[in-house]
Amino acid sequence: MIIQDPAGVLQRIPELKPLCEDAGVRRAVERGDPFRLYRALFWARWLGRLRSHRAVLDALLRQRRLFARPLKGSPSLGTVNGFGMTLLGSAEPDPEDGTSIATHCFVALFAIPLLPLGAYVVRPSEENKGLQRGWTLFARVPMGAFPWLYGRAVALGVMALVGLGAARAFHASRYQDVRVVNGFQEPLRVEIGGLTQLVPAGGMHVLSVPVGAQKGRAVSEGGVEVDTVEINVASGHDVLAWNIAGAAPIFRETVTYQKVLSQAPSPYKPTFFCGERVVVLDNVNDAFVQPPSSVQMSKHQASVSRTHVDVVRERRNALELCMAVLQMEERFGDALPFTEAVARLANWEDGPATLAVQVAFAKTPAEAIRVARRALEARPDSVELHRTYQWARxxxxxxxxxxxxYRPRAEAQPDSATAQYLYRRLLRGPEGLSAMEELAQRFPDDPHILRAAVYNRWRAGDWEGTVKGWEQLRGLDLMSAVDLAKAEATALVALGRRGEALKLLRELFQAESSEQDSLAELYARVAHVEKGESPDTLITALEASSQLEEGEKLWDLRARSELPLVGAPEGVAARLVYMVKQDPQAALKLAERLKRTEIRWLNQGTWGLTYGEAVRTGATVVEQVLGRTTGMNPDSQELFRRFVRGEAVRLEEAELDPELRAAACFVRSRNATLPAEERQKLVEQARREDWFQGTVTEAIATWAP
Structure with missing residues (x-):
């Protein structure tokens, strides 16, 4: 067998020739690379080949000098701050010439090897002192088995990390994490980008979704569709979240860290994304994790800010929080997707369905009608949903x-109390009053009919009929009676039975927790002229049970109840409820800056006086601000407007409670074009209709002509 030996290895090491029967050893000899030959011998020994030459193999592998290469330049040596390259070890020493084999390593702390780079035949310098060492290098030799395997493992690891990084970069360019956030109180199954996942109630799940236009769908475990969405998934965003139906209170805030804690940080108001289905944000430091308690700063920094994005987790009902946020931001209509979803999940029960219709009306009347029709299709026998549908239209x-x-239904079912009620409640004026009274005689035990009759008697000033009907209604349907507690309290006051009214309101307050706000307000307004009574008794009890912060009170409720507002936070509403009793022009200037969320501070008298005076004097801005929050139907509101402007219309045609009528009469009396006698009668009527002797009565005494 002829073997090529370009490096003359077989001449220097004749013991190698018998070993060339191994193909790997023969190829290494023919290539003329002594390092490759050493590795071939190592693997032949390690893999159990050439067993008959084991002693020769062991002897050759112990003599790395036999496989030396001449130097081509000198290896880099030196360290900076303990890190660098140096020669370590002293293997295979030669006592005759003082040489040994040292490993060239990348080191830490001067002597801790991190990565072997090569091996050399060296002789230490005679001037070595401590860590200051010098060397004479003669040749380069193969590294020992362990350093060589370790170096190759590190190299493979680096290559793997580079490959993994490249794979991740490629994956990141093709996929994006989408956080699916469920603000509902039941688990939802979501489908997006070919993936399906059950997201727990009030929870969140992260899905790796392919980039591009993706359709998402969320359904309940019962199969009710909660939300559908189209998301343009793009890579590279810090936050890409699908907020199912916009129900979860996702927020973004700036967290500021300061070196000097005595310095007050700049105020920053969190941004909420309630009502937004898709939330895309960049430059976020802490996404859906708690920000660190502290950060490092350079000596030149006084403060550092980080952006934190998360979802509010403290409240059990995220929907309530989002509703409150949208109301404060005057975006109430944006709550429609999740309020409608709640109604669908509840199978269009009366409460959720009515709320969804009211929210939809804040969007557009057409949306309210659409939602009301869907509710009726699901539950056509619900009288409350029919009432809601009628309200919307x-x-x-x-x-x-x-x-x-509704007329054909009533004509086709003359003996149906429900069919007759749903039609006749749409009649207005004297015709409507008499029609409902006739029904009350025919169907005395129908709570819906009796409720409408009591309401009509209250508006018409039939106090005896109101009290009689209300007591009967209380026996049939307590909640309907509570809804008309104001009618009963007004009737009792009008009949001189103020003490009975207060006793009744206390009883209802203790029995019906859901209506305690309105009952406490009524109690305060009835009690404020009663000797020995504390008007804020029920409100104070309500505040004590509301777990308010120290010093905080239910200021909007106190404002509606016309109680003193000492200590209330500064705001337009607080000043308006005081000023409207004193100066109408100053009140109108304040009302121009009134936010929609602050209108809850105004009771009927305050609202009626401010709105009526705005209409009468042409204060368009105030008229628009207050006009969109009225509880009146359009026909009644238009009659109110025409009446306060001094036109020849009858206010009895409008559906107004006595307090609103009192406000309208007083505002109309300020029209100087009307005869003095008529104006005087209007003032007297206003004073008489204000049975609780509140804002309207005070305005009559203090407003300048």
């Missing part, structure tokens, strides 16, 4: 069409 200006829709 009437407030959209469709009263005539609504009557024509």
């Amino acid at each position: 009437e407030n959209a200006g469709e009263l005539s069409a609504l009557r024509e829709e």
